[in-house]
Amino acid sequence: MPSPRLFRLDPDKRAAIFSAAAEEFATHGFEGASYNRIIERAGVSKGAMYYYFDDKADLFTTVVTDVFDQLEKDLPPPPPEVSAAAFWRSVHGHIDCIIRYGRENPTYVALMRATHEFEYSGVTDVAVKEVCKKSRERIERFLRDGQQVGAVRGDLPLSLLVELVFVLDRTVGHWIAERLDELTSEDLSRAGRMLCDQIKRVLRPADSHHGRDGRSVKSTP
Amino acid sequence: MPSPRLFRLDPDKRAAIFSAAAEEFATHGFEGASYNRIIERAGVSKGAMYYYFDDKADLFTTVVTDVFDQLEKDLPPPPPEVSAAAFWRSVHGHIDCIIRYGRENPTYVALMRATHEFEYSGVTDVAVKEVCKKSRERIERFLRDGQQVGAVRGDLPLSLLVELVFVLDRTVGHWIAERLDELTSEDLSRAGRMLCDQIKRVLRPADSHHGRDGRSVKSTP
Amino acid sequence: MPSPRLFRLDPDKRAAIFSAAAEEFATHGFEGASYNRIIERAGVSKGAMYYYFDDKADLFTTVVTDVFDQLEKDLPPPPPEVSAAAFWRSVHGHIDCIIRYGRENPTYVALMRATHEFEYSGVTDVAVKEVCKKSRERIERFLRDGQQVGAVRGDLPLSLLVELVFVLDRTVGHWIAERLDELTSEDLSRAGRMLCDQIKRVLRPADSHHGRDGRSVKSTP
Amino acid sequence: MPSPRLFRLDPDKRAAIFSAAAEEFATHGFEGASYNRIIERAGVSKGAMYYYFDDKADLFTTVVTDVFDQLEKDLPPPPPEVSAAAFWRSVHGHIDCIIRYGRENPTYVALMRATHEFEYSGVTDVAVKEVCKKSRERIERFLRDGQQVGAVRGDLPLSLLVELVFVLDRTVGHWIAERLDELTSEDLSRAGRMLCDQIKRVLRPADSHHGRDGRSVKSTP
DNA sequence: GATGAATGAGTGTTCATTCAT
């Protein structure tokens, strides 16, 4: 956990640290990132850095958590009414929000990706796992609501659906980020609709129209 | 590029090198991986390693290429007949093949994931990009065929569809890998069908049934 | 020298500092000890510490001096009567006192040992040397008294005898400290008598009974 | 454990490393010693050092072991005949040998002292403990032989007697080392006799002449 | 053809200490 001093620190300095760290971690992943490089780019002394953060992992966790929290804060509240339509409207709202956030903070999108990778890798940090878990739980609650109004299929493990949504979002996000310069604002909102559609396709309950494949994965659900 | 000497090397030694490298890279990513650790675990001399491979990047590329090639070799040939049904049958065949491969080489699945991440990161290596590009082109050709028989939507950029297929596969692959012990052989083929279904959902052309969302992202495609 | 402010400090705080320092120095020696760790464990601010003590060496010296002084304060007064018997009785009194002190302050025993080592090492601090010198002078005066009443041999350099007494005490002290849990109170007083006996053996003048060895080391005493 | 490469190393280089390490450890103790300083003074590269030794502890242990082994190699064999006189003659032989060794390698004497301290401190290394244990066991066997011929008292725990012998030797050794320049060769052999006498005093069985003090420490021996 | 000794810049982290407040 970062020292409380961090929050007493000049916001500009703190921003400089977070930005330098986010960029380094996003570019090189956790293990590949150089603490020294971050320190140098943030323009702080070595000692100061260790005054704010316990170690490299702590810095990573703190920055990642911050990014996730920042995003989450902007997300719209859960839908007041309960219906499939309301559910999808809410999904759309979330996606718009996320895309907008990503457009304004491309580095943070990359950082989120790096975080996810890190989580998948063999050297996962406990604190990072926590951040990811929180993030997943949020989606899980969301999907559960979707299942109750019949918007989300119930024949697949939630954990898998969560992962799919996670990854669809990241993939489209990355695809967008790579073409950010050439996309108009109109393109972006179209991209939002497209992503929403894709998620809908993935989550929608199986019906006669689409065949009977992939009903359930585990024999004992 | 690895030295031609590599291919004259005792296959067991070569396998030891590849296996050690794959594991290290899969666990730590490219930058986080330790060349020394690989050398040590492979049980070869330091000089020998630099005798076979130019450097760390070369080893990485070589191993990754090998894994991709290995997999590709096993993939079924493109469907002889051309029809939507044949296309999906072929997709299913591919997926079964990939899942089988992943079950037998879990390390390689992790390595592929690591490769993908590496590609996404900011420090992409030219050679690795080449491997990934080749792999993507294969999918792209596939999807183009699918489009011709009306199995794959044509209203989204191919590059995005390729990415989505890529990532769906990896996600389900990882989801499976994490639960490999608890899944029966029957579960696995069910998972194959499920993944196929998901890909179908993602690729299928938009129709009246599913609304008009996400028609196209770029205004001038 | 510590600032006079130290003595105006809340005794509890001061005790906390001394205790933390004693433990750290005892465990790691002077050079190995971490000033930061001491500060942290004492629960005082960094500035405060440098407000009370000049530096690490000053803290060390102060604490060590305190421990020596504490012990010395409890030691019995020199024997009023002058005779060999009175001398040995006094020695015994001292030893009992020291053993009791050590039992109650095992950390301080370790600290004394660490001090001694430090003195032996190549980086001796002037102030510490002073403390040790004072302590040695005390023993020296004692031994000189013993010589006058014929209780202590006169054929060896006093400095050597002092060292031997010093070290016998520390060795038995350490031996006891290591087994403190298993020794009864009775064992302890037996240990006191034993140590006294050992010191007597070492100091007693050479006589015909014990041979002529070790008469004198330096040809010109 | 040091790498076997160490023993393939140019003896001069190895000696340089050992000497630099011995001096540094002797002067600063284990924790206080600077690996960097040793490397610098030994005139080897950083990498090379870690090529020979696992880490700082390994270097310490290796050097210490070497010193102990060196000394031990020179020690005279155990006495052929068994009698108190032979025992004491053997003790004398050992002491002469040790004093001679110390005169020629004053650094190593200091290192031995540092080792002992280190062992006493709270952060003992397993390997170092092993070296000390071996050394103690040697003395213990010796004393046991002495007890059998009635030369050594049996009323005190052997572990304590061992410690006392250990420490007497070190103390006299240090006392000599400090005055090495002013002592003639004759002084040295006189010192040897003196130390032998002191050890005799400490070990000799209690007899009527010396009173009944210190018979046994533990109530249940 | 193949080795493994050697390198020194790099790693993340801790150090004793200072000084503006």
Added chain:
DNA sequence: AATGAATGAACACTCATTCAT
């Protein structure tokens, strides 16, 4: 009087790579 933020040199150790043999 007292704080705690800040420093940068030093710490033990690892890195990818070279090269004489």
